[in-house]
Amino acid sequence: MRENEILLKEQLNDVVVKFVIYKPMIAASAKAGQFVILRGAENGERIPVTLVDWDAKKGTITVIIQSIGKSTFMFNSFKQGDLFLNILGPLGTPIDVHNYGTVTVVGGGVGIAEVYPIAKALKAAGNKVIAILGARTKSLVILEEEMKGVCDIVLPCTDDGTYGQKGMVTDVLKGIVTAGEKINAGFVIGPIPMMKFTSLLMVELGIEPYASLNPIMLDGTGMCGCCRVTVDGKVRFACVDGPMFPARTIDFNELIRRTGEYKGEEKRAVEEYEKNHKCKIGLH
Ligand SMILES: Cc1cc2nc3c(=O)[nH]c(=O)nc-3n(C[C@H](O)[C@H](O)[C@H](O)COP(=O)(O)OP(=O)(O)OC[C@H]3O[C@@H](n4cnc5c(N)ncnc54)[C@H](O)[C@@H]3O)c2cc1C
Ligand code: FES
Numbered sequence: 037m038r039e040n041e042i043l044l045k046e047q048l049n050d051v052v053v054k055f056v057i058y059k060p061m062i063a064a065s066a067k068a069g070q071f072v073i074l075r076g077a078e079n080g081e082r083i084p085v086t087l088v089d090w091d092a093k094k095g096t097i098t099v100i101i102q103s104i105g106k107s108t109f110m111f112n113s114f115k116q117g118d119l120f121l122n123i124l125g126p127l128g129t130p131i132d133v134h135n136y137g138t139v140t141v142v143g144g145g146v147g148i149a150e151v152y153p154i155a156k157a158l159k160a161a162g163n164k165v166i167a168i169l170g171a172r173t174k175s176l177v178i179l180e181e182e183m184k185g186v187c188d189i190v191l192p193c194t195d196d197g198t199y200g201q202k203g204m205v206t207d208v209l210k211g212i213v214t215a216g217e218k219i220n221a222g223f224v225i226g227p228i229p230m231m232k233f234t235s236l237l238m239v240e241l242g243i244e245p246y247a248s249l250n251p252i253m254l255d256g257t258g259m260c261g262c263c264r265v266t267v268d269g270k271v272r273f274a275c276v277d278g279p280m281f282p283a284r285t286i287d288f289n290e291l292i293r294r295t296g297e298y299k300g301e302e303k304r305a306v307e308e309y310e311k312n313h314k315c316k317i318g319l320h
Contacts, residue, residue: 040120043096048178051103052146053112054088060095062087062125068133068157069072069248069280072099072125074111074257078122081107084253084275086150087126097123100149100178106305113313127256131246131280133157137220140212140243141187142205144226145171148178150248151225153285154280158184160204164188166219168208170226174199203206205230206237223280235283245283249274251295266290292308 037043037058042055062072066087073082089098102111112119115260139158145153148169151316159165167187171177172195183190193208201208205226213219221244224234231247238245251274254262258276265274266287272278 037095038119042114042116042118042120042121044115045114045116048100048181049175051112052100052149052176052178053103054098054100054149055114056096056098056110057120057123058095059097059123060092062123063095063097063198064092065088066090066097066126067130068153069131070128071256071279072097072123072127073253074099074123075121076110077121080110082106082124082254083111084127084250084256086153086248087192088149088152088154099141100146102146105302106309109306109309109313124256127275128279129277131157131223133161135162136209136244138166138218140166140168140209140219140222142168142209142222142224142226143170144205144224144230146175146178146272147224147226147230148183151223152179152182152186154223154225155183156231159186159188166212166217168193168201168205170194170205170208170230171199172196206234207235209234209241213241213243221246223248224283228288228295230284231283232288235286235288239284246280247283248279249281249286249287249291250279264294 041058071084071086073084085099088100108181141151141155155165165187166189167183169192177192183199211255222238224231225245225248235245251263254260254273256275258273263274267281268285
């Protein structure tokens with residue numbers, strides 16, 4: 037086995053791929069809430085992805101990647117046996133794992149993969165863990181069986197009603213609290229508007245909210261300032277101070293604005309990539 041080698045590739049749906057990679061140093065020290073920065077090629081972008089799972093004995097880490105732009109299309113075309121050029125990590129501050137009582141973990145789309153290690157760690161710390169898995173449609177609901185293995189209750193929901201409850205994660209959360217469940221803390225990962233509205237609802241329902249922020253990142257070590265976010269009126273760097281933050285006072289609107297700053301360049305990069313790799317996108 038070689039460092040950075042893809043030992044296993046599994047297509048979870050049309051756009052999401054799971055990779056198990058040989059990376060013993062990271063596997064030995066990873067903690068829930070941390071991430072790595074991947075590069076696929078010389079001159080390639082540095083792409084942050086969550087450490088979804090790890091096995092210190094086998095020396096492996098698991099990442100789950102959604103094809104969304106040039107770099108993620110390229111990564112998801114890699115095959116078993118291929119090598120990532122380099123993998124930096126573990127990065128970020130692990131979440132505070134203790135017994136909160138009853139917690140909910142809320143994942144939207146590929147965010148379901150990102151809440152999995154958090155659910156696992158909170159369950160091991162003695163919490164009752166209720167997972168809400170939200171997606172646009174049935175095929176985008178991922179890791180349901182794995183979540184059942186580490187949660188007390190797993191509630192899938194889809195926007196179009198093709199699987200689980202029809203509606204959004206906020207509808208499901210409201211429903212379980214109305215039915216009498218007392219939840220102490222909630223951890224949400226997904227698209228920014230979903231994290232914003234889920235956090236607002238949690239505050240309303242008396243649940244302490246935490247959200248994992250996904251600003252554009254560069255170095256991942258607190259030096260470039262690229263991942264600047266505002267929490268409680270203070271500038272914080274998501275790569276070192278987060279990515280998980282208490283969500284009551286996150287400036288989500290600023291985050292939405294800043295992640296959209298390079299939309300034009302990102303669109304052009306995908307068009308260029310599609311031109312050169314037309315037949316490959318989304319098919320591996
Ligand atoms: C700490 C952290 C953990 C992450 N974990 C995962 C993970 O486990 N799996 C996964 O698939 N993705 C994860 N992401 C998001 C991932 O880094 C982006 O999807 C990726 O950088 C997009 O690169 P690209 O070149 O493919 O697309 P780009 O061309 O850069 O972007 C394409 C589209 O995605 C949006 N985008 C760009 N950067 C981000 C971002 N950081 N977050 C969300 N949207 C973005 C753009 O606005 C644009 O609409 C994580 C991000 C952070 C900061
Ligand atoms: S990515 Fe550079 S400071 Fe966080």
